[in-house]
Amino acid sequence: MSYKFQFNCLKFSFIGAFLLLFQLVNAQSFNDSELSSLLTSKQKQLGGNFVAVITNADTSIYKKEAGDVHSTKTVLPIGDCSQLITAMLVMKFVEEGKISLDDKIATYIPSFARYNKNYITIRHCLSHYTGIKQEKAGSRYAKKFKSLEELADHFASREIDYNAGEAFSYGLAGPNIAGRVLEVVGKRKFEVLVKQxxxxxxxxxxxxxxxxxxxxxxxADGANSSAEDMAILVRVLxxxxxxxxxxxLSSESVDELFKIHTTSGVIKTASRLTEGMPYTLAGWGNTTTNDSAASISLFDFEGNTLTIDMCKQYGYVSLVKEPQRLEGAIVTKEIKAITDKEFKSQCP
Structure with a gap:
């Protein structure tokens, strides 16, 4: 081996080591002491067994496992956070020209026409404007149905509380109906389509x-995932x-997911956690810019939470092993207050 070749190898090895060190320093620049103290003090509210991840646009910069959840790779039910995955899949179908957000559901699921629900659109489903009477929170209604087709037909037959598009009522009906539309259009089971x-x-x-x-x-609420996998989804957005x-996913689709779909007075069902927050196609808006949310959060009654802040370019994922009702989700607002201080806004 020549001296010149040895020198070049050494030079590139040094550069590689420097870049690796830079990445490590950058990843460790997040001051996690205050956040770790909060999560430790709130461990009971989070059920004792939980996992939390904070990611920037490139990589995870903070991880915490508690109780008998020993890894960010641990698979747990993610509840209503499933709706983000479903909304993204809908937008993939929109991008490919297979459907439009303003298509009528009855075009794909005939039972909606039979029950005089002709005016409900895919957009209504993702934004919770179907007007269909919602199931009670925490009910196990879905277990009596063996397919998404049966479940969608069940929602078609339910009475309505509001006319489609007139009032926001958060629940599980809309995303489940939208998922069935994808099955009809994609000619495959929903779980196969989302994987593909x-x-x-x-x-x-x-x-x-x-x-x-x-x-x-x-x-709407049936996905299983890990904090590590959900952090990938955050980075995509x-x-x-x-x-x-x-x-x-196209940037136009991402923008569509963050557009606000509620106005003052139309929200008929909201928990104390989401009171006063607008809703997009992908979650609840924390902060807004014009007609879009700069930051969104998804919560469920189990205690799972997910936050994506487009301006400050970070996201937070917290998954719990046992259902905690709203207690676990409430901690998220305290977490966001801490993490917000660590990131500078890139929005004008």
């Missing part, structure tokens, strides 16, 4: 919508649909 279009391309190997009890797949240099 999103999970496999993103390497989210620990995420699925499979049920061990063989009940209906639930696009922070990067306007790009992941590892590959465009998984």
């Amino acid at each position: 279009y999103l999970l496999s391309p993103l390497g989210m190997r620990r995420t699925n919508f499979n049920n061990t009890d063989f009940s209906a797949v639930r696009p 922070l990067n306007k649909g790009t992941y590892k240099g590959k465009q998984v």
